[in-house]
Amino acid sequence: MPVGVYYFRKDCRINDNPLLARACAECDQLIYVWVCPPPSQPGHAWSSHRAGSLRYAFMRECIEDLRADLAAEGVVLVVRFGDPVQVLAQIKAECSYDRLYGEELPGTEEIMGWKTISDYAASNGVQVIQHWQRTLLSLSDLPFGINNLPRVFTSFRTKVEQNWHVRESADVLSWPKSVALPSDPWQLEFAKEKKMDPRASLDFKGGAKSGYERLLCYCGSADLLGRYKETRNGLIGPDYSSKLSPWLAWGCLSPVEVYDAILNYEDKFGANESSYWLVFELLWRDFFQFTARKEGRRIFLRSGFGEGVRSKSNGRSVDEIKWKEGQTGHAFVDACMRELVATGYMSNRGRQNAASYLVHDLAIDWRIGASFFEYHLLDYDVASNWCNWAYIAGVGNDPRAGRKFNVDKQASDYDPKQTFGKLWA
Numbered sequence: 001m002p003v004g005v006y007y008f009r010k011d012c013r014i015n016d017n018p019l020l021a022r023a024c025a026e027c028d029q030l031i032y033v034w035v036c037p038p039p040s041q042p043g044h045a046w047s048s049h050r051a052g053s054l055r056y057a058f059m060r061e062c063i064e065d066l067r068a069d070l071a072a073e074g075v076v077l078v079v080r081f082g083d084p085v086q087v088l089a090q091i092k093a094e095c096s097y098d099r100l101y102g103e104e105l106p107g108t109e110e111i112m113g114w115k116t117i118s119d120y121a122a123s124n125g126v127q128v129i130q131h132w133q134r135t136l137l138s139l140s141d142l143p144f145g146i147n148n149l150p151r152v153f154t155s156f157r158t159k160v161e162q163n164w165h166v167r168e169s170a171d172v173l174s175w176p177k178s179v180a181l182p183s184d185p186w187q188l189e190f191a192k193e194k195k196m197d198p199r200a201s202l203d204f205k206g207g208a209k210s211g212y213e214r215l216l217c218y219c220g221s222a223d224l225l226g227r228y229k230e231t232r233n234g235l236i237g238p239d240y241s242s243k244l245s246p247w248l249a250w251g252c253l254s255p256v257e258v259y260d261a262i263l264n265y266e267d268k269f270g271a272n273e274s275s276y277w278l279v280f281e282l283l284w285r286d287f288f289q290f291t292a293r294k295e296g297r298r299i300f301l302r303s304g305f306g307e308g309v310r311s312k313s314n315g316r317s318v319d320e321i322k323w324k325e326g327q328t329g330h331a332f333v334d335a336c337m338r339e340l341v342a343t344g345y346m347s348n349r350g351r352q353n354a355a356s357y358l359v360h361d362l363a364i365d366w367r368i369g370a371s372f373f374e375y376h377l378l379d380y381d382v383a384s385n386w387c388n389w390a391y392i393a394g395v396g397n398d399p400r401a402g403r404k405f406n407v408d409k410q411a412s413d414y415d416p417k418q419t420f421g422k423l424w425a
């Protein structure tokens with residue numbers, strides 16, 4: 001019977017994890033591994049670092065929670081730091097394996113990283129099994145091939161809703177013995193506890209346990225999910241939207257688990273526009289995941305992948321710094337940016353306005369904004385972040401050429417008493 005490695009990527013959970021369930025069914029013994037590149041990992045053209053301390057701390061909580069969940073099943077998570085290929089080679093020297101399982105992700109670095117791993121595995125006689133499981137709808141349930149993915153969301157939604165199928169939840173039936181190799185100690189750079197600003201919308205804690213608690217709290221209440229469509233443009237506090245994004249981004253929760261919780265809500269309280277609207281938002285998420293898979297590196301190009309107008313830039317670095325520091329002089333935009341830096345979270349309304357202001361009012365390259373969000377967001381997700389930014393810049397999926405928000409009007413519509421602006425003044 002084969003010995004396998006299950007390589008956790010952005011699927012930090014043991015429940016509803018189809019690839020993990022498959023690996024457990026196919027292998028006699030498994031080495032459960034999580035590999036973290038060091039925090040000193042170089043940034044990219046627009047930012048010298050990849051992730052801020054809040055996201056690293058959230059990630060650490062996700063991994064510790066995963067480790068505890070696996071331990072409760074009697075198996076050991078091996079945590080190592082460094083280059084993934086070197087780590088996998090080191091593990092092979094400690095215990096030989098012949099299969100390697102890992103979920104498929106969008107994003108050029110994610111794809112290139114996996115290709116390097118696959119090349120290493122192939123030249124060492126290891127069979128590689130990869131599986132796309134990041135979306136609510138499976139690739140095989142789409143009514144079109146990925147290359148024929150509609151460019152516009154409404155067309156995507158209409159087509160998938162006509163052929164609606166969400167897979168069953170996939171749980172592990174029995175756990176193969178683990179190979180208990182040693183883990184590396186956490187490096188100092190990974191803050192053990194993050195100090196969340198008391199003004200934060202929610203005290204986000206990484207891991208499936210906290211994610212599930214939030215899911216049950218939000219989807220178990222007629223006052224929360226039952227009013228989502230009316231409240232979702234809010235700016236302050238835990239209740240205006242689900243706040244599930246960090247757990248979805250790290251895979252502590254699967255979109256199928258969220259969907260099942262919405263169905264449970266509908267069984268209990270009846271379906272309404274709000275319960276539908278949360279599914280609608282999960283479809284936006286799917287749409288961007290599939291778009292990133294289809295478009296590849298074009299989601300990072302300044303000219304993007306849409307048919308919109310190429311964003312121009314006047315490269316005014318003083319404006320850029322003011323935007324990043326929440327010092328533009330626009331109370332609404334500034335409050336959004338300060339919230340992001342202090343908490344790692346920003347509402348959807350805030351993200352749209354802060355992004356639009358950078359791109360359309362300050363005429364700065366949208367990728368500077370996208371990489372700043374990448375650094376700070378707890379829920380950073382390559383597809384959701386870069387495709388939303390491209391959309392607002394008018395170089396992505398938007399049928400109109402860019403979304404310019406009138407930030408003054410938005411502020412008076414959504415923060416009429418400046419409560420939000422004053423909170424972050």
Ligand SMILES: Cc1cc2nc3c(=O)[nH]c(=O)nc-3n(C[C@H](O)[C@H](O)[C@H](O)COP(=O)(O)OP(=O)(O)OC[C@H]3O[C@@H](n4cnc5c(N)ncnc54)[C@H](O)[C@@H]3O)c2cc1C
Nearest residue numbers: 241242243244245281285348351352379380381384385388
């Ligand atoms: C410029 C910009 C950058 C963004 N970057 C990210 C990102 O890196 N990661 C991320 O998860 N979301 C991103 N979003 C989408 C959205 O703002 C967040 O998902 C949402 O604010 C998270 O809060 P919530 O969980 O309470 O959302 P809810 O309103 O409760 O929505 C439920 C879930 O649906 C999904 N969702 C909702 N809106 C969108 C959307 N527009 N695109 C994709 N998924 C969506 C999320 O998974 C979210 O958790 C971005 C939006 C903009 C405009």
